[in-house]
Amino acid sequence: MRKRIVVLGASGSVGSQTVDVLTQHQDIFEVVALAVGTRVYFLEEYLDKYPLEYGCVQYYEDYLRIRDKYPDTKFFYGDEGLISLTSLENIDMVCNCLQGFVGLLPTLNAIEHKCDIAISNKESLVAAGKIVMEKAKLNKVNLIPVDSEHSAIFQTIRGNYKKDINKLIITASGGAFRDLNRKQLEDVTKEDALKHPRWNMGAKITVDSATMMNKGFEVIEAHVLFNIPYHQIDVILHPESIVHSMTEFTDKSVIAQLGVTDMRLPIQYALTYPRRINNNSEALSLTELETLTFKNMDYERFPLLDLAYIVGHLGGNMPAILNGANETAVDLFLEDKISFLDIERINFEVVRSAKEVAYIENPTLEQIIESNDWAVEKVKEILSK
Numbered sequence: 048m049r050k051r052i053v054v055l056g057a058s059g060s061v062g063s064q065t066v067d068v069l070t071q072h073q074d075i076f077e078v079v080a081l082a083v084g085t086r087v088y089f090l091e092e093y094l095d096k097y098p099l100e101y102g103c104v105q106y107y108e109d110y111l112r113i114r115d116k117y118p119d120t121k122f123f124y125g126d127e128g129l130i131s132l133t134s135l136e137n138i139d140m141v142c143n144c145l146q147g148f149v150g151l152l153p154t155l156n157a158i159e160h161k162c163d164i165a166i167s168n169k170e171s172l173v174a175a176g177k178i179v180m181e182k183a184k185l186n187k188v189n190l191i192p193v194d195s196e197h198s199a200i201f202q203t204i205r206g207n208y209k210k211d212i213n214k215l216i217i218t219a220s221g222g223a224f225r226d227l228n229r230k231q232l233e234d235v236t237k238e239d240a241l242k243h244p245r246w247n248m249g250a251k252i253t254v255d256s257a258t259m260m261n262k263g264f265e266v267i268e269a270h271v272l273f274n275i276p277y278h279q280i281d282v283i284l285h286p287e288s289i290v291h292s293m294t295e296f297t298d299k300s301v302i303a304q305l306g307v308t309d310m311r312l313p314i315q316y317a318l319t320y321p322r323r324i325n326n327n328s329e330a331l332s333l334t335e336l337e338t339l340t341f342k343n344m345d346y347e348r349f350p351l352l353d354l355a356y357i358v359g360h361l362g363g364n365m366p367a368i369l370n371g372a373n374e375t376a377v378d379l380f381l382e383d384k385i386s387f388l389d390i391e392r393i394n395f396e397v398v399r400s401a402k403e404v405a406y407i408e409n410p411t412l413e414q415i416i417e418s419n420d421w422a423v424e425k426v427k428e429i430l431s432k
């Protein structure tokens with residue numbers, strides 16, 4: 048029996064690499080449904096090569112056109128379409144590769160339908176971590192991390208007792224502006240920010256890597272996924288991105304996971320877990336690399352990493368607020384409406400204001416959604432001043 052898979056956000060960076068892994072291994076995987084946003088051509092290219100039971104696009108006009116073009120596939124559209132795909136019967140795994148807060152409701156819906164999730168949508172875990180994890184536990188659903196750092200930790204803690212974990216050590220490549228000082232950051236452009244030195248990723252996450260917000264969210268994600276307190280989660284700079292993260296145990300033994308810088312590795316592991324299968328990836332040659340370097344993080348250079356720890360400690364709806372503010376600020380930066388350092392300023396201001404007037408210790412899902420909306424509005428308010 049082939050494993051039946053649904054991929055949400057299939058045309059994005061992680062999504063398209065997920066589809067690549069799945070089509071490389073058609074003997075064990077059956078792609079049942081693909082959801083894309085506006086890149087409908089991605090879905091069409093797939094359908095020209097392979098059959099598909101279900102498809103989903105963002106807009107109604109695209110839905111009408113593609114429905115007529117491929118009569119053998121059943122199509123959905125919009126946010127409700129994502130809910131329809133995560134409600135399907137006889138699905139073994141949903142790969143949630145959506146980007147942003149929009150990924151949260153499909154995650155929760157897949158969990159309610161008792162479907163395991165390969166989770167690449169970190170916003171589900173950052174914004175509503177407690178709700179997502181409690182629901183997963185209740186429904187006995189596995190959330191398998193796809194993010195390379197969390198996949199590494201997930202692999203290093205296997206076969207060990209959780210209580211024997213001393214700390215999680217998350218590695219950070221440093222992003223596009225690793226070697227610039229604060230002064231130099233004032234004039235960087237969108238084009239500069241989108242050149243990531245190691246990983247080939249989508250625009251939003253590449254900017255988040257340059258601001259270090261991505262690493263901050265990964266700290267929150269690790270706290271949520273592995274239920275480890277923040278003071279036991281460290282971040283260290285590792286420019287080569289070969290050690291994907293590590294776990295230190297109580298005996299001070301450190302287990303690391305290494306591999307070439309290719310997202311298809313963690314994606315494939317999430318799909319085949321607990322098995323490992325062959326692929327056409329390059330082998331890692333440590334002798335060719337010769338050196339791997341590690342450095343402490345500079346929290347003054349990367350204040351958003353510090354802010355993520357503060358927000359993580361505060362808990363409640365604060366991570367949702369930071370996520371909402373950051374998502375909006377990065378969009379504005381990508382539209383050339385604010386500068387690179389404005390992303391930081393906005394995030395700090397929204398969090399400061401939220402602490403005073405909008406903090407909720409134990410938010411419901413509805414309050415998480417309201418908090419996200421509140422943060423989006425707050426960014427617009429700051430901008431209009």
Ligand code: MG
Pocket residue numbers: 194195196265
């Ligand atoms: Mg990552």
